[in-house]
Amino acid sequence: MIGLLIKDIKLMKNQIVFFLITIVCGLILIPKQPLIGAWLLTFVIANFAIGSMTYDDFDNGNAFLFTLPFTRKQYANEKYLFSLAMGSLVWILLFLYNVIYQAIVNKRVDIYEVLFLESVVIIFTLLMLSVMFPIQFKYGGEKGRIANIAIIGVGLIIIFTVGNIVSIDSVTMKITEMMNELSISVLFILIAVAAYFVSMLFSQKIISQKEF
């Protein structure tokens, strides 16, 4: 498992510039367009997790990879773990950025607002990956990646469309109102975590039946 994680981290270096640019864009957007900023960060996390699978598949690499000493179940688990690690990294960055931004610009830190954004990113990310991972495990390589990029695109279109109809600010307010209820926030997070876990079980099943 550790060997696989090291492999993914090493492969991640190939996308580091894209990673940093998207994170900076996300952080710039967040104060003015919190939902789009959060979505962008979600996209970064998802793209890296899925991207690592595309790298594995490059040039029929999976055939050799699956002869190495790990089980298929461990491979699936590692991808979900790697994504969680990536997500946590972005989550910590986002938290620090928000606190520092508010302290400097607003001269005060609204911890509820920070946690709201953090919750949105966590929920978006977990739900997004819960859908994307099984698709990537099933179709693999570029086919899966294209399907997943299409999902992200559709997500963005929905957000923009809803934003144009209702205005993003009102959607943000509405969600903020809902999420301000701690119990609702926690409920959403729990649902997202459950979806992530169920998705992992699906992916284990898919990868165990795959031929290389």
Add this chain to the structure above:
Amino acid sequence: MISIENLQKDYNQFKLECSLKVSPGQVSGLVGQNGAGKSTIFKALLGLISMTNGTIRIMGKDISNLSAEDKQKIGVVLNDSGFSGYLAIKDIVPILVHMYPFFEKETFLQQCNNFGLPLNKKIKDFSTGMKTKLKILIAVSHKASLLVLDEPTSGLDVVARDEVLNILREYMERDEKNTILISSHISTDLEGFCDNLYMIHDGRIVWEEDTDVLLSDYAILKLSQEQLNTIDKEYLIKMTKETFGYCCLTNQKQYYYENYPEIVVGKGSLDDFMFMMLKGENL
């Protein structure tokens, strides 16, 4: 070490049906034309594809029950697959350190240096020969007791092929129980290296023989029509029609040397024997 019993794999236009055994300390070769089914056997053996039927055991264990620890004892080279081309050797080393408890890091790096493999260059930018050497070095670097090598010499020039075979000879000398199953469509690579050979054709093992027996007892007889009519055909296996007469494959060279001194008994190479087995008529 390896036991394949009644392995069956059905594809739309291809059916594999075979059994084979590789004993500990043995080098077994699998020869056959492109598309004969060699890679399918390897993929089934390594659990990369499902089987329609049959049983495969490695080190006494059914392959469906192989644990990560069991897989640590197996070194693999696949002709068309390896570590991601986006990694460099320096990236692979820590991966191997964590995957294989017996990974010999210093020896591996030394051998990479000996073979002129750059540590910082991405594998996708390596030549075919460099990629192959790297795959072999990885396979022999972690004290595996079994090497499964699918076409490891494919695409290599004569010098590189010799270097690769030397690495494998050194591997076999390290421990008497070390075992290799190797495939190639370049049969001369296997002739001087394997203890026994399996020939596969159209998804079936059509011939199995110890290399010593092959080289000492097999021969190609060159016969005229008259000689063919009069010769004892009991030890003739296959026959082809040639412009000068007939070529016949025998597994009793000495018998024909002694009893028919007038006929030409050609020593023949593994390629010749393969050709006769695949294209010759039964007698």
